[in-house]
Amino acid sequence: MEYTPIFEDLIRKIYSKLYEQKSIDKTNINRSLHKMIERVANARELLVKGIINEEDYLSVKTDCENRIDILGTQLNDVYKLDVQQKQSLKKLTxxxxxxxxxxxxxxxxxxLKVASLFLNKDFVYSNADFTSHLKDEVRIVYVSQYSNTKENFEEAEVIKNISKEQQEIISNIIEIELIKGNKISTQNATKVLSFLLKLAEICISIKIKIG
Structure with a gap:
């Protein structure tokens, strides 16, 4: 699906924010590990030169080994987190x-939250075409051909209160639809972005059981 890359990118960004406080920078951990190894090597050199005795050397060595064990565990946790996020990305996609x-x-x-995200407020089930009950932004994402005669193409190019990054995604959405043969307004492209973002947040917030 054309919107999969955008959805996955939103998932990554949300994950990044969620784990920002928990994640440990790999570079800093590796730097600390190297410092501990260097400290032991320096202590060994001082022992050989007779500047420190064996008891002092063993004290430094034991302290560094304990710190290395802790850092190793932290580094392992970071790699586990990376694997979990990659696995989650596949499930969420x-x-x-x-x-x-x-x-x-x-x-x-x-x-109810998902239903309200997908369906129009005045939804009443009938045997008619179900897609007609979907919100415009949902039909844009999931239905190949989309047309809405009420589209307003005379709106301002830049919508207020959105970031440059969001503006780029909106432009990407409009381009995707043009490639599909559909022309959508900036307003509806913004709705598509909002839909994808809310869907990503819902998917992450719940415990999804997929075989």
Whole structure:
């Protein structure tokens, strides 16, 4: 699907914020590890030169070994976190491609939140074409051909209160639709971004059970 890369990028950004406080910088850990190794090597050299005795050397060596064990555990946790995020990304992308998977193992409040994200407020189930009940931004993402005669193409190019990064994503969304043969307004492209962001947040916030 054309929007998968954007969705995955949003997932990565959300994860980055969620784990910002918990994540340990690999470079700093490796730097600390090298310092501990150098400290032991320097102590060994001082021992050989007779500047310190064996007891002092063993004290330094034991202290460094303990610190290295701690740093090694921290580094291992960082790598585990990376693996978990990559695995989660695959699962979350699967939910994006097959949104029904979001409902697995979720409670009613989540189901209502997802339904309100996808469906128009005046939704009443009928045997008519179900896609007509989807919000414009949802149809843009999931339906190949989208047309809305009420589109306003005379709006300002730049929407207020959005970042430069968001503006770039909005431009990307408009370009994706042009490639698909659809022309959408900046306003609807902004709605698409909002939909993808909210969907990503929901997917991350729930415990998704996928086989």
């Amino acid at each position: 699967k939910c994006f491609l097959k949104s029904a998977l979001i409902f697995l193992g979720t409670d009613n409040s989540i189901e």
